[in-house]
Amino acid sequence: MILLTEISVIFIAILLIWHSLKYLGKELSVLFWVSAGILGFFREWLVSTYLPLYTYGEFTIVVDSIPIIMFVFWSSFFYVSMVWTENILGTKMLHWKNEKQQAYQYLFVVMMSISFLIETFASQFGMVHWNETPLFKLWGGTPVIAPFGYGILALAFLITFRSVNNNNNRPLSTKMAILLLSSPLIIIVQLGLLFLIKSSLSFLS
């Protein structure tokens, strides 16, 4: 089942990359998929190396114990949440002005909903083993902070992506460099906010 999941994730990533080439254009697509791919993989590597919250099951292709599909896993769901939100609001992300706050709420909710689907499915086949006993659990023993992790990471990445692309005078290489250099910051923001949520939950209980 893990192999089927890996094939499905790669298949959906190919479809979404093809969609984005027509929808965003070549330059924005390259920027989006490369920066989000590196961010996603780097995030997983960083978390599993320095903050062993969870370990992975027996994935087929791994690099330094991280499944290779992580290069497209996060970016695919960032892209889906972005397109769904744009379709709800009827405006493209780069043109959001007054609807910005509403858009960020939708992005967050879509990513959280995706996390319910993914984490529950993954728990069924031992794709992820949580190393701690959470205070509050969702389906399949997933800690309640996991959906927040999805939402915060997507929001932090897409806000950065949007602000980098608001200035059209920058060349692609500069935009790429800014996005790649901001990856550690995005991860720190996500993990920091998760720590705060986790501490608040422990305090409340």
Place this chain on the structure above:
Amino acid sequence: MKLKLYDYIPYFVIDLLLTIAVLSELYYENYSYIWANVPIFLLGIYSVSKKFDRELKREKPFN
């Protein structure tokens, strides 16, 4: 209204994952897990209906 398959791709990918998830949850009799798929299913319907609503309004009336 122009219903393009291309517009449906971001929904199709989630539908594909939803199908695999629901079928596996039924097969392994984890019936309570099926509830985890409801939020993304409803959000997908909401998003795609908003898009198609907009497409319908853009369509010119017949003379």
